[in-house]
Amino acid sequence: MKQYTDEELVRLYVDTQRNQYFEALYTRYCDKVYRKCLSFTKDSARAEDFTHDIFLKLIVKLGGFKEQAKFSTWLYSVTYNYCTDHTRTRRGNEFLTEDIDRVPDYSDDNDAEIAEMQSVGLRNALEQLNADEKSLLMMKYQDDFSIRDIADMTKVTESAVKMRLKRAKDKLRKHYLEGVVMWLLLALRYIITKWPLRF
């Protein structure tokens, strides 16, 4: 099966309906999908359910795969959309109230700042964001999707993606700094209780 590309395997599965082709695709991507689900759910049992449902959904949709994008991009799109939909909370979804024409400028100015964030702090800051914001940042910086790909996957315009990314990065930076300040205060408090100042 290794000689077949993903797209060939899809075609073979659709034409023959033989499980071996689906299983080959599954073997290639199950870990990636499972890890992505785990990133959203933080719970292995729930991540297993998500993975199961995503692949089942995939089988139903395989017949409609038009090969306009790579299979992997398409699978990630299904995965991200599923995870975002099922982990979205009632917490305000700012994306719905955006004014796309107003803030179309996007730049990578604060990317350097994000690149310098420590993993632990970054993980905590990401957890403070809503599912859509988290999903967007993961697509861009974990899976290296282009703005065009993200726009296709989320079915919005490129300018909307740029603006959402900018907002998500601003929020991420804010939560990260809050975390850093909190740790500094805790450290300061510890130092003061350990070695009290004497005047």
Added chain:
Amino acid sequence: MENFKEIEPTDVCPPHIQKELVSEIDSIRNSFQVVELYVGDFLSVISSLVNLPLNPPATND
């Protein structure tokens, strides 16, 4: 970005999901075949009923 890649989990997908999926696909496929078989027969009966000649051919007696 490296720090984003570092926070990605390294867990492996449990193997039982594959077995469950394959058996579920088989059962969905079988159900479709059964439905197709019965609905197909049902439709062919309906179609032959609809196509029955309204005026039966005249007899010679």
